[in-house]
Amino acid sequence: MLRDVRLRYADDAPWALDGVDLDVAPGGRLALVGASGAGKSSVVQLLARFREYQGSARVGGHELRDYAGDDARALLAVVSQDDYLFHGTLLDNLLLARPDATEAQIVDACRCAQLHEFIVGLPDGYHSSLGEGGTMLSGGQARRLALARALLKDAPILILDEPTEGLDAATERELFAALAQAMAGRTVLLISHRLGALAELVDEVAVLQAGRVVQRGRVAALESQPGPYAQLRELYEPG
Structure with a gap:
C-alpha cells in the first residue's frame, strides 16, 4: 500500500511521515x-x-494521487472518535453514507453494529430525532451509529x-x-x-x-x- 511515503503539513515543517512502508x-x-x-x-x-505526499501509495491497484x-x-469507510452526528433523525444520519440505501440494507448495517434493537425500541424508531451533535445517544450508541453508517457505505x-x-x-x-x-x-x-x-x-x-x-x-x-x-x-x- 505505502512505499517510502513522506508527508508534511508545510514546506518548512518536519516530516509527519518520513519514509513509511506499510501494506495490508x-x-x-x-x-x-x-x-x-x-x-x-x-x-x-x-x-x-x-x-x-511523496513516494508511492497504492489503493485498489492504482496510485492514490491518480484518484x-x-x-x-x-x-474508505472511516469510524473515529470524532464522527459528527447531525441534527436530524437516525435515518437522516444513516442515509448520509448511502442516500439510495434500501430499508433492508439500513437494518442489516444497524444489526451488525448492534444498534437495531435499541432503535426499534424508541417511540419513533428510525425516525427518532438525535438532537444537535447526537445528544440523544450515549457515547457507545453514537459510536455504534457511526459504525453502522460506515458499514452502510460498504467501502x-x-x-x-x-x-x-x-x-x-x-x-x-x-x-x-x-x-x-x-x-x-x-x-x-x-x-x-x-x-x-x-x-x-x-x-x-x-x-x-x-x-x-x-x-x-x-x-x-x-x-x-x-x-x-x-x-x-x-x-x-x-x-
Whole structure:
C-alpha cells in the first residue's frame, strides 16, 4: 500500500511521515499503533486524499494521487472518535453514507453494529430525532451509529481510528462485539495508541514512531519481546 511515503503539513515543517512502508493484503487486518504525534492521523489524512505526499501509495491497484479526492474517499469507510452526528433523525444520519440505501440494507448495517434493537425500541424508531451533535445517544450508541453508517457505505477498506477511545469498560466491550462482526470480509486498518482487547481483532500490528514504522509482527510475537510495542503497552496499559 505505502512505499517510502513522506508527508508534511508545510514546506518548512518536519516530516509527519518520513519514509513509511506499510501494506495490508486484501481482507487483512492491520493495527497501526503509536504514541500521540507518531503520525497515525497523518496516515488517515493521506489515504483520504486530504494531503499530498511523496513516494508511492497504492489503493485498489492504482496510485492514490491518480484518484480525485471524492473517488479516493469512496474506497474508505472511516469510524473515529470524532464522527459528527447531525441534527436530524437516525435515518437522516444513516442515509448520509448511502442516500439510495434500501430499508433492508439500513437494518442489516444497524444489526451488525448492534444498534437495531435499541432503535426499534424508541417511540419513533428510525425516525427518532438525535438532537444537535447526537445528544440523544450515549457515547457507545453514537459510536455504534457511526459504525453502522460506515458499514452502510460498504467501502472495501474500513478504517477504525481510535474506535473505543473515551468509552468506559462496559461500553467498550459492547462495541468490541460489533466491531468484530463489522470487520468480517473487509480490509481493515485499525489505528490506536493502545490496543487492549482490540488486539484480538487484527492479524498483525505495525508500530509507528516519529513518522516511521519501527516494528511489525503478530501480536503474540511482539508481546513476548522487548521493543517499541512492549514500551507502548507499558505506557498505556500498565499492569
